[in-house]
Amino acid sequence: MGLWKWVARGAVALGLATAAGAMAGPATAQTLRMVSHADIKILDPIWTTALITRNHGYMVYDVLxxxxxxxxxxxxxxxxxxxxxxxxxxxxxxxxxxxxxxxxxxxxxxxxxxxxxxxxxxxxxxxxxxxxxxxxxxxxxxxxxxxxxxxxxxxxxxxxxxxxxxxxxxxxxxETDPNKQIEDYTGSGPFMLKRDEWKPGEKIVYVKNPRYNPRNEPPSMLAGGKIAKVDRVEWLAIPDPATAVNALMAGEIDLIESPVPDLFPMLKADKNIALFGWNALGSQIIMRFNTLHPPFNNVKARQAAMWALAQEDMLRAQVGDPEIYKVCNAPFVCGTKYGKGYGDLLIKPNLEKARALLKESGYDGTPVAMLQQTDLQSSNQVQAVAKQQLEKAGFKIDLLPMDWQTVVSRRARREPPAQGGWNIFFTTNITLDLDNPGINAYAAGTCEKAWFGWPCDPEIETLRAAFIRESDPAKQKELGYAISDRLVDQGLYAPVGQYKAFGAYRKDRLSGWLAGPVPVVWNISKK
Missing domain, CATH: 3.90.76.10 (Dipeptide-binding Protein; Domain 1)
Incomplete structure (x- = not known):
């Protein structure tokens, strides 16, 4: 039984009491209390690609x-x-x-x-x-x-x-070294961080930035006038999904960024709560290999893993509702200009082929360190399914449960797994960042400068450079497909599938939530 189904039926009194303690004090008309998709422990949105830190970045900073x-x-x-x-x-x-x-x-x-x-x-x-x-x-x-x-x-x-x-x-x-985290969080965005009230594992607090200078145009997704319509925003850490839903229904919080689909019926039954598809364009889950260390420093081991996987089983465990998820093995997203598919790969496992490739790779049976972020509802159920699928192909998997922020810290380590490193982890990103071969960070083969996993592939970099320079749409599409082919052949990462993100909020209290690829907090007002 998946975690979502368990919490939907399980007792949550203790967790709710803990959450209530964190939210002590009545909500005011100027305070927005929300549950984000994860607790935040890293505040430098350049140092990490963690989406919770990206969300923090949009609160505090602005963009050109x-x-x-x-x-x-x-x-x-x-x-x-x-x-x-x-x-x-x-x-x-x-x-x-x-x-x-x-x-x-x-x-x-x-x-x-x-x-x-x-x-x-x-x-x-x-x-x-x-x-x-x-x-x-x-x-x-x-x-x-x-x-x-x-x-x-x-x-x-x-x-x-x-x-x-x-x-x-x-x-x-x-001017802080890019490989070190910043310690000064001065920004020019619509909110300011109240660092003195930040309590990792409990809450992080933002207040309206009185010096923010919004544009005059109406807000439109991430553009236009970013007007903070509440004085204070509190992100509360409530890792248990049912506890968060109970808090929303009880009026102790105003908004949940990503409630789990299994609990949608409870939310729909409450006349004061609305579900909102804030990210209708969707997100993609991927499985990332560490190419620095065995077994995935060998391309045949990466190929073996990809032939062992079945997206449908993982998406069913993670998302549940087929109306929300989509099976798709196109690295650059199905239905887009560069969304080339690859037959049965990642759809129907070919264990015979997977076992043969694994044998060719010289895999010696050393357990593969697979990180599992237990508190991240967008990608915390796929690991157990992937473990079963990979073990059928002959891998030995060591599943390592931890919170997301620990995964974020550990994935940056280049040491071998036995010294605190890793072999596999899963993550999620919005499709708007993944449908372009020039933007997709997962597709970079720039060695030590590449995204975590650090694949080194001069050929894909040559193709990406040509793609960036090319202005002819037909030739650019041809290059995009070639990049996709190379990415799949070398196993830089394995797409696990796509899904849409829905939030829940008190419609009797809030208005103005804008659709977008990130949860937009500006423009939300309290009634």
Whole structure:
């Protein structure tokens, strides 16, 4: 029986009492209390790609460009931009009156430092930086990105909506070593972090930023005017799904970012609660291999694992409702321009083929360290199913339960599993960040600069560089398919499938929740 079904029926009195203690005090008209999809322990949205930290980033920081509801990239902190006739110089001018929450003005030097730190960590940013000869300040509000060669996806890079998001930070913060976490959380976004009230495992608190300067346009997904309509936002850590739902029904909280589908009937039965498909475009779950250490430093072991997996079983365990999930083995997302499928791979297991490949890989039976984030409702049930499937092919799996923030810390370790490293972990990201071969960080083969797992594949990087430079749509699609083929052949990661995300909120209290690829808190008001 899955965890969701168990908690839907199990006793939750003790957990509810604990949650009530964390939420002590009556809700006010100016305080939004919500349960996010995970507890947060890392606050640097450039250092980690964890989605909970990305969500934190959107609370505290702002961006130069953002996607609107029509998926068009619009200026955000930028007032305007121009492109030279030779397409090599992109000049960006900031809006007047932008300030950091400490009262100092936002300058072009701040943005230059922020872009450089982001680009050092992000796969797409690395490609942009490689194509750039200089980023220089022209005046306090204007700077230029000077390219070595035409790069048609500058706005796509600076306006990417999910991890890693190019959030702007003060220069003194952005000059922090990209491989170290920041300790100063000054931003220019709609909210400010109340660090003195942050209690990991219990809650994190934000208050309205009085110095935030929103755009004049109406809000549209991640673009337009980001107006904080509540004075205070509390993210509460309630890891048990049924406890969170009971708290919502009792009026102790206002919103749950991602209630589990098994509990939807309870929510639908309450006339004061509404389900909201805030991420209708969906998310993709992936299984990531660590290519530094055996067995997955051998491509045949990665291929063996992919032929052993069956998405339907994992999605049924994780999501449950076929109306919400979709079986899809296209790395760049089904139904998109680059969403090429691959027959039965990851759909119908071929154990004979998997066992033969595993034998060819020289696998010696050493247990595979599979990390399991027990508290992350978007990807905490797939591991047990994957363990069974991989063991049928001949792998020995050591399932290691831990909270998500521990997974986030451990996946960054390059040591062998026996010394605190790992072999496999699962994660989820929005499809808007995954449907483009140039943006998809999982597809990078840049060795030590690649995303966790650190695949080293010069061929895929050559293809990605050509894709970025190409302006002809037909040739770009051909290159996108070639990247997809190479990714699957080398087993950089295994797509587990797609699903839509729904939230739940007190409709008798809240209004203004905007649809988007992330849970948008600005524009929500309390009645």
């Amino acid at each position: 460009f953002a996607k609107d509801a029509d998926l068009k990239i619009q200026p955000q902190m930028a007032e305007k931009y121009t492109v030279s006739d030779d397409k090599l110089t992109w000049t960006i001018t900031l809006r007047e009156g932008l300030e950091w929450s400490d009262g100092t003005p936002v300058t072009s030097e701040d943005c230059i430092a922020s872009i450089k730190r982001w680009a050092a960590r992000d796969g797409f940013g690395q490609i942009l930086l490689k194509a750039t000869s200089d980023i220089k300040a022209i005046d306090a509000r204007t700077f230029a990105i000077v390219l070595k060669e035409p790069f048609g996806l500058v706005l796509d890079a600076l306006g990417k909506p999910s991890s890693n998001v190019p959030f702007m930070m003060p220069k003194r913060v952005a």
